[in-house]
Amino acid sequence: MSDKRPIGVFDSGIGGLTVVKRLMSNLPNENIIYFGDTARVPYGSKSNETVIEYSIQNTNFLLGKNIKALVVACNTASSVAIKTLKSNYDIPIIGMIEPGAKMAIEKSSNKKIGVIGTRATINNKAYSTEMKRRDEKVEVFEKACPLFVPLAEEGWTDHKATFEIAREYLTELHDYKIDTLVLGCTHYPILANVIKKVMGNNVELIDSGIASAEVVKKELADNGLENNGSLQGYLDCYVSDIPTTFKKVAELFLGNPVNEVKKVDLELLNT
Ligand code: DGL
Numbered sequence: 001m002s003d004k005r006p007i008g009v010f011d012s013g014i015g016g017l018t019v020v021k022r023l024m025s026n027l028p029n030e031n032i033i034y035f036g037d038t039a040r041v042p043y044g045s046k047s048n049e050t051v052i053e054y055s056i057q058n059t060n061f062l063l064g065k066n067i068k069a070l071v072v073a074c075n076t077a078s079s080v081a082i083k084t085l086k087s088n089y090d091i092p093i094i095g096m097i098e099p100g101a102k103m104a105i106e107k108s109s110n111k112k113i114g115v116i117g118t119r120a121t122i123n124n125k126a127y128s129t130e131m132k133r134r135d136e137k138v139e140v141f142e143k144a145c146p147l148f149v150p151l152a153e154e155g156w157t158d159h160k161a162t163f164e165i166a167r168e169y170l171t172e173l174h175d176y177k178i179d180t181l182v183l184g185c186t187h188y189p190i191l192a193n194v195i196k197k198v199m200g201n202n203v204e205l206i207d208s209g210i211a212s213a214e215v216v217k218k219e220l221a222d223n224g225l226e227n228n229g230s231l232q233g234y235l236d237c238y239v240s241d242i243p244t245t246f247k248k249v250a251e252l253f254l255g256n257p258v259n260e261v262k263k264v265d266l267e268l269l270n271t
Contacts, residue, residue: 009032016073029230044146112180143173179203
């Protein structure tokens with residue numbers, strides 16, 4: 001049996017394309033439908049109620065495209081809405097938090113782990129709760145780094161301002177002697193070089209997108225949902241707004257050319 005239905009992926013905007021990049025390399029045969037809620041980004045500064053409401057709307061939109069599994073490629077939505085989504089829908093749903101937390105615990109030797117993310121992800125203590133559930137001895141140090149999102153979208157991956165801001169945010173984590181740092185926002189892998197330079201070679205960075213792509217692969221196999229065809233899968237992109245710099249930024253995040261992008265009316269999402 002081969003299941004050609006696409007995997008649905010959503011994010012608050014374009015950050016989730018860093019996760020799509022990992023899905024495409026891990027699961028090259030799978031078709032992917034991406035929805036980026038670019039009209040309503042950022043989610044990181046919104047209330048939990050609003051993020052849950054948007055996450056349900058985004059999921060309904062993707063279910064209308066006949067998806068076989070859902071990847072919540074947004075740490076903020078994962079930390080706030082994943083329980084509601086999992087209890088409301090009957091398909092495999094994979095978020096960023098559980099896979100990223102699990103991978104961080106496996107990689108850390110000294111059990112001192114840092115997490116960086118949006119204010120919502122950090123305020124909800126999503127990663128620390130999940131890590132402590134898995135290993136009560138682990139010490140988790142969390143830090144919101146909201147300015148990283150616009151810096152990543154600006155493509156300032158090696159800019160001196162980015163270094164300055166990274167030093168400002170990360171010095172306290174460095175001082176806690178963490179050996180592992182979770183990039184708990186799908187925008188942050190774009191800034192991995194700067195973060196690595198500031199934290200030093202002794203700190204391993206965890207990309208939750210890599211961790212979640214492995215979980216997606218296992219879930220598809222366990223549920224008999226794999227596409228066993230030999231063709232390269234397609235990527236269809238939908239967004240709720242097409243910002244002027246969309247193509248350039250999307251290609252930076254995806255690491256590949258982005259073809260046609262379709263705009264979805266917010267009114268359609270609300271129904
Ligand atoms: N992509 C979002 C995340 O991973 C960050 C952007 C936002 O605040 O919406 O948390």
